[in-house]
Amino acid sequence: MFSFDLQATDGAARTGVIRTPRGDIRTPAFMPVGTAATVKAMMPESVRATGADILLGNTYHLMLRPGAERIDRLGGLHRFMNWDRPILTDSGGFQVMSLAELRKLTEKGVTFRSHIDGSKHELTPERSMEIQKLLGSDIVMCFDECPALPADEARVAESMRLSMRWAERSREAFGDRPGHALFGIQQGGVTEELRAESAEALTRIGFDGYAIGGLAVGEGQEAMFGVLDYAPAMLPVDKPRYLMGVGKPDDIVGAVKRGVDMMDCVLPSRSGRTGQAFTRRGVVNIKNARHQDDPRPLDEHCTCPACSNYSRAYLHHVFRSQEIISSMLLTWHNLHYFQEIMGGMRAAISEGRFADWEEKFHADRAQGDIELL
Amino acid sequence: MFSFDLQATDGAARTGVIRTPRGDIRTPAFMPVGTAATVKAMMPESVRATGADILLGNTYHLMLRPGAERIDRLGGLHRFMNWDRPILTDSGGFQVMSLAELRKLTEKGVTFRSHIDGSKHELTPERSMEIQKLLGSDIVMCFDECPALPADEARVAESMRLSMRWAERSREAFGDRPGHALFGIQQGGVTEELRAESAEALTRIGFDGYAIGGLAVGEGQEAMFGVLDYAPAMLPVDKPRYLMGVGKPDDIVGAVKRGVDMMDCVLPSRSGRTGQAFTRRGVVNIKNARHQDDPRPLDEHCTCPACSNYSRAYLHHVFRSQEIISSMLLTWHNLHYFQEIMGGMRAAISEGRFADWEEKFHADRAQGDIELL
Numbered sequence: 001m002f003s004f005d006l007q008a009t010d011g012a013a014r015t016g017v018i019r020t021p022r023g024d025i026r027t028p029a030f031m032p033v034g035t036a037a038t039v040k041a042m043m044p045e046s047v048r049a050t051g052a053d054i055l056l057g058n059t060y061h062l063m064l065r066p067g068a069e070r071i072d073r074l075g076g077l078h079r080f081m082n083w084d085r086p087i088l089t090d091s092g093g094f095q096v097m098s099l100a101e102l103r104k105l106t107e108k109g110v111t112f113r114s115h116i117d118g119s120k121h122e123l124t125p126e127r128s129m130e131i132q133k134l135l136g137s138d139i140v141m142c143f144d145e146c147p148a149l150p151a152d153e154a155r156v157a158e159s160m161r162l163s164m165r166w167a168e169r170s171r172e173a174f175g176d177r178p179g180h181a182l183f184g185i186q187q188g189g190v191t192e193e194l195r196a197e198s199a200e201a202l203t204r205i206g207f208d209g210y211a212i213g214g215l216a217v218g219e220g221q222e223a224m225f226g227v228l229d230y231a232p233a234m235l236p237v238d239k240p241r242y243l244m245g246v247g248k249p250d251d252i253v254g255a256v257k258r259g260v261d262m263m264d265c266v267l268p269s270r271s272g273r274t275g276q277a278f279t280r281r282g283v284v285n286i287k288n289a290r291h292q293d294d295p296r297p298l299d300e301h302c303t304c305p306a307c308s309n310y311s312r313a314y315l316h317h318v319f320r321s322q323e324i325i326s327s328m329l330l331t332w333h334n335l336h337y338f339q340e341i342m343g344g345m346r347a348a349i350s351e352g353r354f355a356d357w358e359e360k361f362h363a364d365r366a367q368g369d370i371e372l373l
Numbered sequence: 374m375f376s377f378d379l380q381a382t383d384g385a386a387r388t389g390v391i392r393t394p395r396g397d398i399r400t401p402a403f404m405p406v407g408t409a410a411t412v413k414a415m416m417p418e419s420v421r422a423t424g425a426d427i428l429l430g431n432t433y434h435l436m437l438r439p440g441a442e443r444i445d446r447l448g449g450l451h452r453f454m455n456w457d458r459p460i461l462t463d464s465g466g467f468q469v470m471s472l473a474e475l476r477k478l479t480e481k482g483v484t485f486r487s488h489i490d491g492s493k494h495e496l497t498p499e500r501s502m503e504i505q506k507l508l509g510s511d512i513v514m515c516f517d518e519c520p521a522l523p524a525d526e527a528r529v530a531e532s533m534r535l536s537m538r539w540a541e542r543s544r545e546a547f548g549d550r551p552g553h554a555l556f557g558i559q560q561g562g563v564t565e566e567l568r569a570e571s572a573e574a575l576t577r578i579g580f581d582g583y584a585i586g587g588l589a590v591g592e593g594q595e596a597m598f599g600v601l602d603y604a605p606a607m608l609p610v611d612k613p614r615y616l617m618g619v620g621k622p623d624d625i626v627g628a629v630k631r632g633v634d635m636m637d638c639v640l641p642s643r644s645g646r647t648g649q650a651f652t653r654r655g656v657v658n659i660k661n662a663r664h665q666d667d668p669r670p671l672d673e674h675c676t677c678p679a680c681s682n683y684s685r686a687y688l689h690h691v692f693r694s695q696e697i698i699s700s701m702l703l704t705w706h707n708l709h710y711f712q713e714i715m716g717g718m719r720a721a722i723s724e725g726r727f728a729d730w731e732e733k734f735h736a737d738r739a740q741g742d743i744e745l746l
Contacts (some may be wrong), residue, residue, distance in 0.1 A: 035691065036690075036691070036694045036696060037687070038696045038697075038698045040696060040697055040698075041697040041698070041701075042698070043678070043698065043701065065690065065693070065694060066665065066686070066689075066690040070666060070686070071664070073666065074666070074668050074684060074686050074687075075668070079688075080684070080686070080687055081687065082682040082683060082687075239706075292439065292443070293443060293446065293447070294449050295448065303707055305416070307685070309455040310455060311447060311453070313439070313447050313453070314410070314447075314453055314454065314455075315445070316439075317410065317438065317439040317453075318409070318410070318411055320438070321409045321438060323409060323411045323413060324411075324413055324697055324700055324701070325411045325412040325413075325414070325415070327697055328414075328416065328697070328701070367392070
């Protein structure tokens with residue numbers, strides 16, 4: 001019902017397919033973020049058209065508004081948001097620590113007040129499993145705790161061991177749900193020994209997939225790649241590996257190169273709303289006056305609606321005029337570009353030419369944006 | 374190249390087709406408003422999918438940002454905004470009086486400062502014709518002046534006569550542009566004699582269509598219908614009649630009943646962004662807590678994406694969460710509903726059953742929204 005077929009490797013990079021009752025997920029996979037039951041500024045059919053096989057939903061946001069029990073009564077998150085393909089939900093652990101107010105952390109879990117209306121809530125491994133079940137999530141994440149980096153090693157170790165105890169409780173509470181997967185989350189900061197200890201603890205418990213958590217939290221790309229040089233290999237080879245919250249295009253490519261199968265990030269959608277477009281040749285800030293008379297598309301090789309039908313001058317105009325279509329078009333473009341990277345890597349890994357693909361990826365970016373007219 | 378085929382009448386109501394080189398416009402026609410080169414929160418292909426044959430663009434907004442000369446350099450408004458069907462542009466006259474700062478009105482025209490950046494501009498009949506040509510508008514409106522109602526009759530008469538002199542200058546400046554139409558605008562407030570004088574002046578000049586201006590500016594529906602009881606018949610029977618800036622669904626139906634062929638209004642799109650949905654059974658305020666657990670669509674008979682794929686509970690949630698998809702879905706629904714009214718009226722007029730159609734329209738609305746669950 002839920003399985004992972006690893007189909008090819010090229011160096012440490014891997015490609016395969018995660019099979020679920022709601023459809024296949026081609027890996028390496030990029031998961032757009034649909035925080036509050038919507039990928040911001042996108043219709044779900046448009047998200048699918050960019051090539052996304054799976055979305056991520058945020059437990060913290062959804063439990064507060066509209067509420068997990070309400071979504072359950074309404075038929076689950078898939079039906080609620082009109083997305084019938086797989087959904088992965090995070091555990092709420094990361095966001096409760098970054099967004100909620102008056103947090104109190106104990107062995108049992110976290111109590112906090114909602115950043116929306118101040119109402120009091122509790123998240124524990126058991127409650128997180130319950131919420132993710134109410135949402136109808138296909139891939140459920142263990143409830144964990146994640147310190148911001150840099151943090152001292154003792155704090156990181158203590159936090160990781162708490163997360164491992166919570167992983168055991170999550171596994172217990174999740175129970176047996178055919179067709180649904182539970183992923184463990186490796187912690188341990190940037191310390192190899194702690195990462196190994198965490199991987200061992202998780203593997204002993206046994207999960208359907210393994211996330212690499214606690215990265216992309218302020219440590220920088222070099223430190224992150226440093227961890228990714230050893231962390232993926234600590235995890236079972238026959239299960240998907242998910243790097244949480246990553247990232248920029250070059251972060252994604254570097255992670256796949258090091259053996260990561262899945263990623264998620266708000267970057268393509270959030271940047272779309274602030275006028276930042278990711279292209280083969282790097283980032284374009286559409287608000288810049290250089291675009292105001294430019295009849296050329298963002299990227300002439302891109303087949304997304306923003307590039308097929310509109311000039312940079314139009315995208316500049318609607319951004320400056322604060323028109324909603326600006327967010328719609330740039331988000332679509334960014335998600336399309338991210339999925340194009342994933343598709344390019346999948347094909348390259350299958351055909352054993354990942355190094356060439358990566359070289360071209362970096363060479364294109366090094367060119368910088370097209371010259372002024 | 375530009376023509377109007379009046380195909381059927383039923384009482385004063387008319388149905389037909391305006392033929393243009395960019396496609397046919399089925400009448401009675403509702404024109405969504407694409408103020409700043411976008412129908413807010415909609416992709417142009419979605420606007421088309423609602424059944425719109427023609428959009429309205431605003432000269433005042435476009436001349437200020439991004440500028441008419443710039444749009445011309447970029448290939449015209451159709452290409453700029455990715456809408457290849459007909460576009461009607463207003464003359465800028467109405468909006469310069471309602472939005473611009475430091476307006477100064479003379480026989481020659483209006484000088485004013487931009488509400489966006491304070492820059493100084495002038496609009497005259499000649500400049501308005503030039504701008505609308507630069508935009509590539511298919512249906513160009515005469516430059517006119519329109520007093521807010523109520524206004525004393527002397528002021529209305531004086532303003533109307535100025536508009537008639539400007540209509541003559543507009544006709545002169547427009548020249549001969551095959552495939553493009555110029556519409557005159559009848560003024561005269563709520564005074565039958567002034568409306569007759571205006572109609573006579575316009576008919577003497579000769580236009581491809583005639584607008585009824587100076588209504589929907591604060592006079593109320595009863596006074597507006599009072600004028601529409603006589604004004605359309607003053608205009609040539611073989612040319613399209615366009616009621617500017619109207620309106621709510623019942624305004625539209627009442628106007629068509631009285632012989633109007635075309636209308637435009639921001640209401641469906643603006644209301645979509647403020648959580649107001651127009652339905653067969655009247656207005657639904659989606660922010661109301663009564664919808665938060667309601668699994669039913671806005672209107673079970675509606676085939677738009679908002680009604681086909683989402684519950685009221687979802688629409689309520691995304692509105693409350695200020696998600697962009699809320700504006701996207703409700704705008705789509707509203708535009709779809711408005712176009713459905715137009716299609717219903719066209720069919721009813723063709724088949725000589727407009728009175729029955731109108732009775733059902735009002736009976737459905739009188740039911741009010743569906744009962745609480």
